[in-house]
Amino acid sequence: MFDDTFADHGFLQGGGEMGRRIRMHDWSKSPLGPPERWAQSLRSVVSIMLNSKFPMFVAWGPDLAFLYNDGYRPIFGARHPQALGLPFSDVWADIWADVRPLVDKALQGEATFHEDMHLVMERNGYPEDTWYTFSYSPVRDESGGIGGMFCACRETTAEVKHRAAIKEEQQRLRDLFQQAPGFMAVLRGPDHVFEIVNESYLQLIGHRRDVIGRPVKEALPEIEGQGFIELLDRGVKTGETFVGRSMPVTLQRQPGGAVEQRYVDLLYQPIRNDAGAISGIFAEGYDVTERVLAEEKQKLLLRELHHRVKNLFAIAGGMVSLTARTATSPRDMAVALRGRLDALGRANDLIHQDLPETVGRSAEQTRGLDALVRAILLPHMEDIEAATRVRIGGPPLDIGALSVTTLALILHELATNAAKYGALSVPEGRVAVEWSISGDLLDLHWRERGGPMITTPPAAHGFGSALVERSVVGQLHGSLEYDWRAEGLELQLSFPLDRLRN
Amino acid sequence: MLDGAPILICEDEPFIALDLVASVEDAGGRAVGPAATVREALALLATQEVVGAILDVNLSDGEVTPVAERLLDAGIPLVVQTGVGLPAALGDRIAPDAVFSKPVLPQKLIRRLEDALAGTTRR
Numbered sequence: 001m002f003d004d005t006f007a008d009h010g011f012l013q014g015g016g017e018m019g020r021r022i023r024m025h026d027w028s029k030s031p032l033g034p035p036e037r038w039a040q041s042l043r044s045v046v047s048i049m050l051n052s053k054f055p056m057f058v059a060w061g062p063d064l065a066f067l068y069n070d071g072y073r074p075i076f077g078a079r080h081p082q083a084l085g086l087p088f089s090d091v092w093a094d095i096w097a098d099v100r101p102l103v104d105k106a107l108q109g110e111a112t113f114h115e116d117m118h119l120v121m122e123r124n125g126y127p128e129d130t131w132y133t134f135s136y137s138p139v140r141d142e143s144g145g146i147g148g149m150f151c152a153c154r155e156t157t158a159e160v161k162h163r164a165a166i167k168e169e170q171q172r173l174r175d176l177f178q179q180a181p182g183f184m185a186v187l188r189g190p191d192h193v194f195e196i197v198n199e200s201y202l203q204l205i206g207h208r209r210d211v212i213g214r215p216v217k218e219a220l221p222e223i224e225g226q227g228f229i230e231l232l233d234r235g236v237k238t239g240e241t242f243v244g245r246s247m248p249v250t251l252q253r254q255p256g257g258a259v260e261q262r263y264v265d266l267l268y269q270p271i272r273n274d275a276g277a278i279s280g281i282f283a284e285g286y287d288v289t290e291r292v293l294a295e296e297k298q299k300l301l302l303r304e305l306h307h308r309v310k311n312l313f314a315i316a317g318g319m320v321s322l323t324a325r326t327a328t329s330p331r332d333m334a335v336a337l338r339g340r341l342d343a344l345g346r347a348n349d350l351i352h353q354d355l356p357e358t359v360g361r362s363a364e365q366t367r368g369l370d371a372l373v374r375a376i377l378l379p380h381m382e383d384i385e386a387a388t389r390v391r392i393g394g395p396p397l398d399i400g401a402l403s404v405t406t407l408a409l410i411l412h413e414l415a416t417n418a419a420k421y422g423a424l425s426v427p428e429g430r431v432a433v434e435w436s437i438s439g440d441l442l443d444l445h446w447r448e449r450g451g452p453m454i455t456t457p458p459a460a461h462g463f464g465s466a467l468v469e470r471s472v473v474g475q476l477h478g479s480l481e482y483d484w485r486a487e488g489l490e491l492q493l494s495f496p497l498d499r500l501r502n
Numbered sequence: 503m504l505d506g507a508p509i510l511i512c513e514d515e516p517f518i519a520l521d522l523v524a525s526v527e528d529a530g531g532r533a534v535g536p537a538a539t540v541r542e543a544l545a546l547l548a549t550q551e552v553v554g555a556i557l558d559v560n561l562s563d564g565e566v567t568p569v570a571e572r573l574l575d576a577g578i579p580l581v582v583q584t585g586v587g588l589p590a591a592l593g594d595r596i597a598p599d600a601v602f603s604k605p606v607l608p609q610k611l612i613r614r615l616e617d618a619l620a621g622t623t624r625r
Contacts, residue, residue, distance in 0.1 A: 310585045311515075314605035318517030321608065325524055409516070463520065470516035474538025475562050499562075 011035075011043040015050030016070040021084055022050070030085050031061045041141045045150050055155070058139070060148030064088035064103070075155055077123035094122040106136040106149040116156050131160040183264075183287065186271070188280040191215040192232045195280065204262070204287050206253025222252045222259055235268045235281050242268040246292050263292040308401075312348065315405070316341065326463050339416055340409070346375040347408030351401045369397040369442075372404060373433050376411040380419050389424070394435035397442065400502040406475045407500070413464045414446055414491065421458075423451035423488055442495045448488035457484035476500065504531030504616065510546060510555040512569060514538040514562040522556055525608035529616070539563040547572055554615045559584035567591050579618035581611045 012023050012035060027034045032042070042060055046067055049056045055071035065085050073080045076091075083091040092099065098119055102112050113135045121130050134153030141147030177184060183201035187194060194211045205211070211219040217229060226249060231242050244266040250259045266285040273279040319340050327333030350372055373392050399407060415424065415431075423429030429450040436443050472478045478495035509531045513519035519536035526533045534552050537543035540561050546552075547569070555573050557566045557580055566582075567589050573580050574595050582588065582596060585604040600614060 307585050310604050314583075314585065315515055315517050317605040317607070318515065318519075318521040321521040322517050322524070325521075406516075466520060467516045470519060470536070470538065474516065474519070474536070474542070475514050477539075477562065 011047045012050070013047075018069050018073070018084075019050045021081055022046070022067060025085055027085070030065055031063050032065050032085070039141050039147060041139060041147055045139050045148075049150070052152075054152055056150070056152045058148060058150050059088045059103075060139075064148065066091050072153075075123070075153070077121075078125060079123055095119045102136050103149065106138045107146050109138045109146060111135060111137045116160055129157070131156045181286070182284055184282070184284045186280060186282055187216065187232065190233075190236055191217070192229070192236075192281065194219055200287070204264070205251060206257075206260075208255070220251070222250060226250065231268055232281055232283075235270045236278050239270045239272070239278050241270065242266070246288060262287060262289045264288060308348075308351070312344065312405075315344065319344075322463060322467075336416075340412060342379065343376055343408050343412035344405065346379075347372070347405045350375065350399075350408075351404050369394065369399055369407075369435065372399060372407060373411060376408050377415050377431070377433065380415045380424055389430050391430070391432040391434070393433075394444075395437055397435075397437065397497075397500070399500050402502040403476060403500045406471050410468050410471045410493075413468050417464055418448055418451070418489075421452070423448035426451055429488075437497070440497045442497055442500060444493040444495070446489070446491040446493065448490070451488050454484050454486050454488065457482070504529045504554075504612070504619075506530065506532055507554060507619065508532045508534050508550065508552045509615065510534045510543065510552040510557075510569075510573075511536040512538075512540075512543045512555065512561060512566055513558040514560075515558070518558070522608050522611075525612060526556075529609075529612045531612075537561070537569075540566060540568055543569045544572065552578060554578060554619055555580040556611050556615065557582050559586065559589065565589050570596070579615060579621075581614050581618070583611060 012019060015022070022035075032038065035043075038046075042058075045058050049058055049067070049069050052069060053071055055069070055075060057066060057068040057072050059066055064087055066083055066088050067085070068076070068083070076083055079091060088103065089096050089100075102114070105112055115133045116131045117134070119130050119132060121128050132153050133156050134151055137150045138146045139148050139150050177196075178198045180198055180200060183198065183204045185194060185197040185201050193213060193215050197211060202208070205220060208219070216232065217224055223229060228249070231244075234240070235242055244264075246263050247266055249262050249264055251262055252259045264285050265288050267283070269282040269284070270278045271280045271282050319337060323333055323337045323340065327336060370392060377390055377392070411433075418424040418429075418431055423431050429448065432445070432447045432449075434445050434447075469480065472480045472493060472495070476495050476499045478493060478499070480494070481492045483490040483492070504526065509526050511519060511522050511526065511533050513522055513536050519538065523533040523536055531554075534546055534550050535543065537546055538561060540563050543561070543566070552573075555569075555578060557570055559566050559582060570580060570582070570592050579600075580596070581600045581602065582592075583602045583604050583606050588596065588601055600618070602611060602614075
């Protein structure tokens with residue numbers, strides 16, 4: 001398309017689409033008037049603008065009529081091309097409040113420059129965050145006054161957003177590093193100077209904040225001689241990764257405080273620079289002190305359990321031999337042995353409550369004396385009778401693991417004896433087991449009533465009584481006194497409390 | 503056979519102790535004890551002569567070490583049964599084959615003691 005006014009207005013040559021549009025525009029209704037009447041200053045600045053590839057606009061005259069070049073078109077978005085020739089305050093009504101002070105300055109003769117200025121534009125029909133780098137310059141006309149303004153500008157929205165995204169990504173990585181559950185540190189150079197450490201690392205070293213920029217040897221002096229600096233040296237020298245598990249480390253975690261034993265899972269990863277040379281070590285790992293201590297505790301428990309099992313087998317072996325010596329028949333032996341083994345088993349149930357994760361145990365079962373007496377006595381009678389035939393009572397008292405077995409066997413022998421010859425051998429017989437604590441002694445009273453009349457105390461006590469006596473005196477360092485009353489046996493037992501807590 | 507030889511028995515576990523007593527008697531020996539504590543054992547040694555001993559390591563008032571040392575010093579043969587090993591102080595004074603891990607048959611302990619007694623008589 002060729003335009004016949006072109007010959008008259010040489011200053012409007014070129015300029016691509018916008019040059020063409022300006023040439024074809026009907027300027028008669030504009031305050032600027034037709035181009036042939038434009039002042040030379042306006043002609044010059046429009047010519048510069050049209051022939052530049054840089055986004056530019058000119059606003060001229062009393063209404064600041066808006067002229068722009070091809071480079072400026074994308075900035076206008078959907079407003080192009082209708083905006084041509086309209087007043088500045090109309091075409092940029094959405095940002096007029098923001099830019100008006102800058103426009104006023106230009107019209108007063110003062111140029112301004114802005115880098116990455118944030119403007120919310122509605123150039124495409126919806127609010128958009130945009131950023132611009134631009135300069136507003138006053139343009140003087142032939143009278144020496146300000147005829148209008150000129151602007152060279154560049155939209156920097158994409159760059160600003162890109163920079164923000166990078167910054168955000170860096171922050172995210174920094175947060176990940178800082179908040180990682182494992183400890184991390186970057187050490188630089190042959191002296192292993194702390195470059196960066198995260199929160200977990202600071203926690204490990206007891207919140208000493210002054211490590212950055214200092215060599216490990218100096219920042220954590222207690223580390224020397226524990227082998228870690230040697231491992232770091234080796235990593236720097238050979239480039240080999242080091243992985244250690246449950247490594248003991250002693251750290252002085254409080255200034256002036258005692259050194260503390262911790263355990264760590266550790267990785268030393270040499271860092272190479274672009275040239276391939278080793279420039280430092282990335283140290284990472286976990287403070288596994290709690291895990292290691294728990295494992296050690298478990299090992300101790302297992303060893304303890306092993307000893308208990310061995311001991312139980314030894315006791316059971318003794319029971320078999322001993323029961324065989326007194327039994328009158330295999331059946332007699334089986335009954336007696338089963339009774340003793342069951343008592344041992346029930347005592348063992350009570351002992352193993354102190355082991356963690358014992359399954360299938362109800363809350364009311366405890367290792368208290370009360371629970372023990374019930375566990376041993378109640379199997380000797382029908383459930384329905386138990387409440388009326390046995391009276392159990394005394395203050396709460398915890399019995400130690402070693403003593404529970406002994407006490408259980410004592411009570412079992414007494415109950416067996418009562419079931420064979422005493423109060424529990426007849427339906428109407430009763431047993432009371434009552435205890436009290438006086439000073440550092442437990443006094444336990446065993447009283448049988450309603451059984452067969454006792455005319456003379458039994459002459460020979462037999463193995464059962466010998467067992468009871470040995471258990472009470474030899475093992476629990478207690479004493480016992482039999483009182484064979486006609487109406488039933490009464491037995492006074494006494495134990496030092498410190499033994500029972502074993 | 504032990505031929506009436508007095509044998510000290512140190513064992514705090516009643517079933518094991520009484521079984522040992524009966525087993526020593528079965529073998530023709532005479533049981534001294536059983537002592538459940540170190541104190542009891544030392545008191546027995548102060549008043550009675552023994553020619554051999556069967557010792558449990560952990561008695562109810564502590565390790566049997568003082569009793570074992572008294573016997574070793576006097577050249578009296580002994581056998582040991584233990585659930586936890588031997589105390590360090592006794593480690594190199596007692597022959598490994600005289601140390602038995604619980605549980606162990608009383609007859610086995612007595613046989614080893616008889617061998618040791620035969621050895622001392624021969625010497």
